[in-house]
Amino acid sequence: MKRLGPFVFERRLAPTRTAILGYSLLAILAALVVMSFIFWAYGVSPIKAYTVIGRTTLGSRFGLMEILRRTIPLLLCGVGLVIAFRAKFWNIGAEGQLLAGAVAATWVALFSGVSGPVKLPLMFVFGFAAGALWGIIPALLKVKLQVNDVISTLMMNYIMAYFVKWLIYGPWRGPTMRGFAYTDLFPRDAWLPLIRYSKVHWPTLLVGLVAAMLVALILSRTRLGYEIRVVGDSPDAAHYAGISFLGVSLWVMLLSGGLAGLAGVGEVAGIHHRLLEPDHVSLGYGYTAIIVAWLARGSPLAAIITSLLFGLIFAAGDEIKVTLQMPFQITGVFNGLILFFLIGVEVLLYWKVGLVRKGKGWVGKAGS
Amino acid sequence: MTVYLPVLLYYANIMAEKRTDAHPDSLASHQNVALLMRDITKVFPGVVANDKVTFELKVGEVHALLGENGAGKTTLMNILYGLYQADSGEIYLYGKRVRIRSPRDAIRHRIGMVHQHFKLVPRHTVAENVVLGLDGAPFLAPARAVEDEILQLGERYGLKVDPKAYIWQLSAGEQQRVEIIKALVRGADILILDEPTSVLTPQEVEELFKILARMREEGHSVIFITHKLDEVMEVSDRVTVMRRGKVVATLSTADVNKPTLAKMMVGREVVFRLKKVACERGQEALVVEDLWALSDRGLPALKGISFSVCRGEILGIAGVAGNGQKELVEVITGLRRATRGKVFVLGDEVTNENPRRIADKGVAHIPEERLKRGIVPEMSVAENLILKRHHRSPFCHGFFLNLRAVKRFAHHAIEEYAIMTPGPDTPAKLLSGGNIQRLILARELSGEPALVIAAHPTYGLDVGATEQIRQILLEQRRRGAAILLISEDLEELMSLADRIAVIFEGEIMGEVSPEAATLEEIGLMMAGEKRRVRR
Numbered sequence: 083m084k085r086l087g088p089f090v091f092e093r094r095l096a097p098t099r100t101a102i103l104g105y106s107l108l109a110i111l112a113a114l115v116v117m118s119f120i121f122w123a124y125g126v127s128p129i130k131a132y133t134v135i136g137r138t139t140l141g142s143r144f145g146l147m148e149i150l151r152r153t154i155p156l157l158l159c160g161v162g163l164v165i166a167f168r169a170k171f172w173n174i175g176a177e178g179q180l181l182a183g184a185v186a187a188t189w190v191a192l193f194s195g196v197s198g199p200v201k202l203p204l205m206f207v208f209g210f211a212a213g214a215l216w217g218i219i220p221a222l223l224k225v226k227l228q229v230n231d232v233i234s235t236l237m238m239n240y241i242m243a244y245f246v247k248w249l250i251y252g253p254w255r256g257p258t259m260r261g262f263a264y265t266d267l268f269p270r271d272a273w274l275p276l277i278r279y280s281k282v283h284w285p286t287l288l289v290g291l292v293a294a295m296l297v298a299l300i301l302s303r304t305r306l307g308y309e310i311r312v313v314g315d316s317p318d319a320a321h322y323a324g325i326s327f328l329g330v331s332l333w334v335m336l337l338s339g340g341l342a343g344l345a346g347v348g349e350v351a352g353i354h355h356r357l358l359e360p361d362h363v364s365l366g367y368g369y370t371a372i373i374v375a376w377l378a379r380g381s382p383l384a385a386i387i388t389s390l391l392f393g394l395i396f397a398a399g400d401e402i403k404v405t406l407q408m409p410f411q412i413t414g415v416f417n418g419l420i421l422f423f424l425i426g427v428e429v430l431l432y433w434k435v436g437l438v439r440k441g442k443g444w445v446g447k448a449g450s
Numbered sequence: 451m452t453v454y455l456p457v458l459l460y461y462a463n464i465m466a467e468k469r470t471d472a473h474p475d476s477l478a479s480h481q482n483v484a485l486l487m488r489d490i491t492k493v494f495p496g497v498v499a500n501d502k503v504t505f506e507l508k509v510g511e512v513h514a515l516l517g518e519n520g521a522g523k524t525t526l527m528n529i530l531y532g533l534y535q536a537d538s539g540e541i542y543l544y545g546k547r548v549r550i551r552s553p554r555d556a557i558r559h560r561i562g563m564v565h566q567h568f569k570l571v572p573r574h575t576v577a578e579n580v581v582l583g584l585d586g587a588p589f590l591a592p593a594r595a596v597e598d599e600i601l602q603l604g605e606r607y608g609l610k611v612d613p614k615a616y617i618w619q620l621s622a623g624e625q626q627r628v629e630i631i632k633a634l635v636r637g638a639d640i641l642i643l644d645e646p647t648s649v650l651t652p653q654e655v656e657e658l659f660k661i662l663a664r665m666r667e668e669g670h671s672v673i674f675i676t677h678k679l680d681e682v683m684e685v686s687d688r689v690t691v692m693r694r695g696k697v698v699a700t701l702s703t704a705d706v707n708k709p710t711l712a713k714m715m716v717g718r719e720v721v722f723r724l725k726k727v728a729c730e731r732g733q734e735a736l737v738v739e740d741l742w743a744l745s746d747r748g749l750p751a752l753k754g755i756s757f758s759v760c761r762g763e764i765l766g767i768a769g770v771a772g773n774g775q776k777e778l779v780e781v782i783t784g785l786r787r788a789t790r791g792k793v794f795v796l797g798d799e800v801t802n803e804n805p806r807r808i809a810d811k812g813v814a815h816i817p818e819e820r821l822k823r824g825i826v827p828e829m830s831v832a833e834n835l836i837l838k839r840h841h842r843s844p845f846c847h848g849f850f851l852n853l854r855a856v857k858r859f860a861h862h863a864i865e866e867y868a869i870m871t872p873g874p875d876t877p878a879k880l881l882s883g884g885n886i887q888r889l890i891l892a893r894e895l896s897g898e899p900a901l902v903i904a905a906h907p908t909y910g911l912d913v914g915a916t917e918q919i920r921q922i923l924l925e926q927r928r929r930g931a932a933i934l935l936i937s938e939d940l941e942e943l944m945s946l947a948d949r950i951a952v953i954f955e956g957e958i959m960g961e962v963s964p965e966a967a968t969l970e971e972i973g974l975m976m977a978g979e980k981r982r983v984r985r
Contacts, residue, residue: 291839304851311826319837321805323809324784324838
């Protein structure tokens with residue numbers, strides 16, 4: 083029990099599911115409230131802003147499809163990050179792993195010489211492998227040389243982003259693109275099928291949903307999942323039980339990076355149909371997926387819901403830009419606010435707040 | 451209105467306390483008593499750390515607080531220094547009742563504490579450390595303002611240290627002087643030293659004792675926490691002995707001798723009556739030959755240890771914590787590398803093998819750090835029960851866990867070991883200390899291990915759990931397991947072990963049989979006073 087002025091904090095050991103859900107919603111609500119001040123400062127009535135956003139995203143087929151389109155990369159990266167975070171491996175590198183997947187898919191599409199129905203599956207396989215490779219490097223660095231995982235995974239993003247730039251300005255610049263920094267368009271057999279009248283490349287969405295379920299199964303029902311959870315929760319106990327850190331870290335980052343790589347395949351094969359500037363391939367999906375995973379609190383199935391939520395925010399960002407004439411970067415502000423409040427409510431999850439009174443009783447309680 | 455309510459209550463609270471302050475208690479109004487702590491009780495989950503402890507400190511005395519680790523010495527002093535709040539009991543300073551809520555309160559009441567692990571900023575100078583958080587320090591060049599005072603204090607008490615030196619340049623002894631200066635600059639009349647000699651060289655210990663003598667002459671009162679008998683005899687005027695959260699006695703040092711103190715410290719009677727049947731010594735399950743290893747700090751922690759344990763016997767390792775027991779256990783179980791020497795389990799060499807290989811050989815390990823190492827706190831009781839065996843049949847077939855087998859085993863283990871838990875799916879961290887230990891025992895012993903390494907298995911547990919766990923260990927011995935029992939509790943070793951080896955500073959001081967040896971003798975060996983040549 084701690085005291086701070088007139089407040090008493092009492093440690094709470096295990097927050098209930100309802101508490102977690104309630105406080106997460108509270109955080110999102112708080113972010114919405116603060117956002118309305120930003121709308122207001124732009125001279126836009128917050129009520130009008132939220133009405134417009136609601137109508138154009140949730141209220142129309144086009145809007146719903148836009149949400150799904152944004153959800154796909156967030157889901158794949160988010161599920162991957164859930165695995166990494168369960169092992170307390172702080173993978174901030176989903177963005178780079180996504181780009182690695184996009185590069186590998188582009189190679190298969192344009193330069194491998196493969197064609198026909200095997201091409202798309204092969205693009206996914208290569209994309210997964212490239213993302214996994216990009217994830218395994220920081221895992222090796224961490225286990226073998228004690229390099230901080232946050233720094234190494236973050237830095238690997240920049241390396242991959244500049245590698246993509248080099249490719250599209252250099253060796254892979256498309257001869258038919260009249261000097262623009264793109265690769266050539268993929269041949270038709272490397273295009274993912276879409277849901278009609280939308281940009282939703284449904285095969286990737288399906289892969290994402292299956293991945294979420296598979297990861298849930300791995301975490302709860304397999305030896306690997308068991309070891310991942312032990313390593314994440316208590317490295318000392320893992321050491322005591324003879325669990326290999328190297329093995330677990332490699333598997334974790336292989337899966338985490340691989341799933342992000344699949345997201346990259348989906349973006350180039352489903353939407354752009356070519357490799358282009360890294361910040362056009364991904365609108366920071368790899369970074370937003372960190373919040374997706376955090377909000378999912380270690381549950382791959384919850385990541386389906388949270389990635390939909392952030393898909394909605396991205397889609398709303400588009401609408402804000404078009405309808406309300408505000409910059410698209412507003413989504414970044416909103417994402418930041420949500421993360422900020424989520425970390426803020428953590429205190430309420432693990433500490434019961436009350437007021438000091440003579441003796442040991444409580445006066446009023448915030449939450450429980 | 452409702453907004454102001456908490457604030458009002460808060461101030462009402464303070465006022466109420468001020469009123470109690472105004473009534474000095476007649477009991478504590480003796481002229482020369484600096485401090486009286488009366489009937490202090492402090493309970494931590496599962497442990498009574500202080501049980502109605504009464505402690506008195508006279509003006510101008512050095513008072514030793516003697517006891518084994520876990521006896522409650524540090525808890526008592528942390529209460530005095532405001533780091534913990536007592537559940538009940540009163541504190542009087544110079545006859546006046548006080549309430550100490552924080553170290554800041556303690557400092558205001560002229561109490562200073564030098565912790566076992568120094569609280570200094572290594573990259574700052576001595577003067578900067580002394581002035582940090584000091585009330586009334588000037589805004590500009592605060593360190594300069596205390597430099598003279600540091601030099602003066604150094605002169606007066608023999609606390610020689612350069613105020614401009616950086617902390618990282620100083621030896622442990624010099625850093626300790628800085629801590630003492632910090633307390634003196636804040637006007638401390640009562641100084642608490644928590645195991646001050648544990649980090650010092652013998653020469654530095656001599657100097658510290660001179661400083662303490664000077665402080666006594668200047669009228670300061672010193673509380674000296676220790677578990678070393680020599681120091682008590684050499685430096686203190688009076689001594690209070692604590693054991694298991696209670697005060698055994700407060701005596702004048704002139705009236706006691708070391709053997710008496712040793713006996714008081716480790717306990718005089720065997721509390722538990724255990725049925726111990728004679729067992730036949732079987733095959734050698736563990737052989738350790740000339741084992742050397744380093745501590746976490748890179749210093750030699752084991753210096754050529756050799757012993758063996760046979761099936762059907764318990765070898766007890768006695769010793770004060772920090773004399774190499776932890777390292778010994780870790781080397782045998784593969785958690786720490788041996789720099790020299792060999793370990794054999796059932797005749798096969800396992801030196802520096804990985805922990806899983808050693809465990810799979812039939813070595814159970816009941817670890818000292820239960821919460822940190824023994825369980826995975828967030829995971830369920832059932833999942834914790836299969837740790838270490840999660841990769842083997844019946845719990846795992848290929849890639850998949852057999853959840854039904856896990857659950858069946860959990861129900862069985864919870865029943866057999868009487869683990870008090872709402873259910874197998876409860877997170878292990880919600881269990882009490884005794885039940886966490888039962889969980890660990892259930893897991894480690896269920897595979898019928900050939901060798902059981904039990905480190906402080908009953909440390910901090912209540913009487914019921916202690917007795918149950920001791921019975922379980924004896925049952926394992928009867929079954930034919932070899933048991934290496936590391937404990938600080940001599941009663942426990944005397945009642946359980948077939949042989950007792952005493953460890954001191956990484957060496958075995960000798961081996962005794964519990965029937966023939968006296969507590970005094972073992973106590974003196976534990977303090978490094980006496981060595982018995984191995985037969």
